[in-house]
Amino acid sequence: MQDLRIVGISGNVKAPSRTSSLVAAVLRQIESRFGSSGRHIDLAVSAPALFRALRVDQLDEEGTEIVRAVESADVLVVGSPVYRASYSGALKHLFDLVHYEALAGKPVILAATGGTPLHGLMIDHQLRPLFSFFKALALPTSVYALESDFNSYAVASSDIQKRIRAAVHELELIVPHARTLALARAEEQSRLSA
Structure with a gap:
């Protein structure tokens, strides 16, 4: 059986980052519920490999691997x-390199960090339309966090943790067989190693 391929993308361009911590927290919750390991692409680290190219055919091996993932x-x-009422330019550049048909029908959990509660509107006014273009399934519950929701770059708010759990529950409704497959795989591996 094949693992569920879970990829988290943090559109931040500096580290440490609250956005990166938020995406990591969502990934951990998914990994816990589905029994599959995820990959975290942090653009503070990966953006240079992508910025070396304006088109996908100009990417080097490292950049191509990121886009393929x-x-x-x-x-x-x-x-x-949230940067100037939108998502980061680094995130935009990554999705400029992704094939327009590659994400059709795939579930996406949207997240953002910002300075005021009003910045949370960026998710619905900027991120959702981006994934609508790709015909991806942006889940109804998004996760928006303020600076006050973190303690030393770690998610500290119980309300944010609750939203993360709600988004992952929606994911389970969209991909109900994934958890069953992951549990069966874990049982099979346990039997083989015994």
Whole structure:
């Protein structure tokens, strides 16, 4: 059986980052519920490999691998800091390189961090239309966190943890067989190692 391919993308361009921590928290919850390991692409680290190219055919091996990981994901978690009322340019550039048909029908959990509660509107006014273009399934519950929701870059708010759990529950409704497959795989591996 094949693992569920879970990819988290943090659109931040500096580290440490609250956005990266938020995406990591969502990934951990998915991993816990589905029994599959996820991959976290932090653009603070990966953006230079992507910025070396304006088109996908100009990417080097490292950049191509990043784009292919996004395109082949079964589930995406996409987060960005709110910057000038939108998502980061680094995140935009990554999705400029993703094939327009590659994400059709794939579930996406949207997340963002910002300075005021009003910045949370960016998810619905900017991120949702982006994934609508790709015909991806942006889940209804998004996760938006303020600076006050963190303690030393770690998610500290019980309300944010609750939203993360709600989004992952929606994912389970969209991909109900994934958890069953993961549990069966774990039982099979346990029997083989015994």
